[in-house]
Amino acid sequence: MPGRARLSRLLACAGFYRVPCALLGAWLSLALAVAPAHAEEYLSRDAFLAAAFPGAEPRAQSLWLNGEARDAAQAAVGWVPPALRIRYWREGERTAWILEDIGKEKPITLGVTVHGDAIERVEVMAFRESRGWEIRYPFFTEQFQGVSLGEQGDLSRRIDGITGATLSVRAVERMSRLALWLDAQVDA
Numbered sequence: 001m002p003g004r005a006r007l008s009r010l011l012a013c014a015g016f017y018r019v020p021c022a023l024l025g026a027w028l029s030l031a032l033a034v035a036p037a038h039a040e041e042y043l044s045r046d047a048f049l050a051a052a053f054p055g056a057e058p059r060a061q062s063l064w065l066n067g068e069a070r071d072a073a074q075a076a077v078g079w080v081p082p083a084l085r086i087r088y089w090r091e092g093e094r095t096a097w098i099l100e101d102i103g104k105e106k107p108i109t110l111g112v113t114v115h116g117d118a119i120e121r122v123e124v125m126a127f128r129e130s131r132g133w134e135i136r137y138p139f140f141t142e143q144f145q146g147v148s149l150g151e152q153g154d155l156s157r158r159i160d161g162i163t164g165a166t167l168s169v170r171a172v173e174r175m176s177r178l179a180l181w182l183d184a185q186v187d188a
Contacts, residue, residue, distance in 0.1 A: 042125060053089070058090055059090055063088060066084070078153060081178070095113070099175040103168040104167045106129050108175075117183070117184065122176060134162050140172075147180075
């Protein structure tokens, strides 16, 4: 019994628990800092293009955004990606765009298919943020089907947001507006 009482007193000592807890806390902090919070590729480029152009092989093309085009895009839709050249794929009247924009802190990769001046489909191809990943689900992306670009550079229909994913939703809306504007430039 004396040994058991001594062990109980040792275990009850606050110092006994602090050391393992502090070490565990430090290890968890390091593990979380090194690993990305949420980085996932949902759809490869080839899979996106196969879905956008079923049974066809689209031609890859480039659209150059020089100073004048950048200014026009900024004026039309309020956002321009930093790249000077934007790659897109085309088959007939259908175009497909793979664009990236920052959600809160990290890039979101989006695939947008445009046909007849309206969005045919939106696919979240990669998401790297810790929050807002719900934008990849059909309940959100299907809202963009049939949406076109309004006269003021806005979307022709209101898109319902997702609580806690406001910045991700805004990024998808920006990229969708830009894809519609870019599609109009290659058709012009």
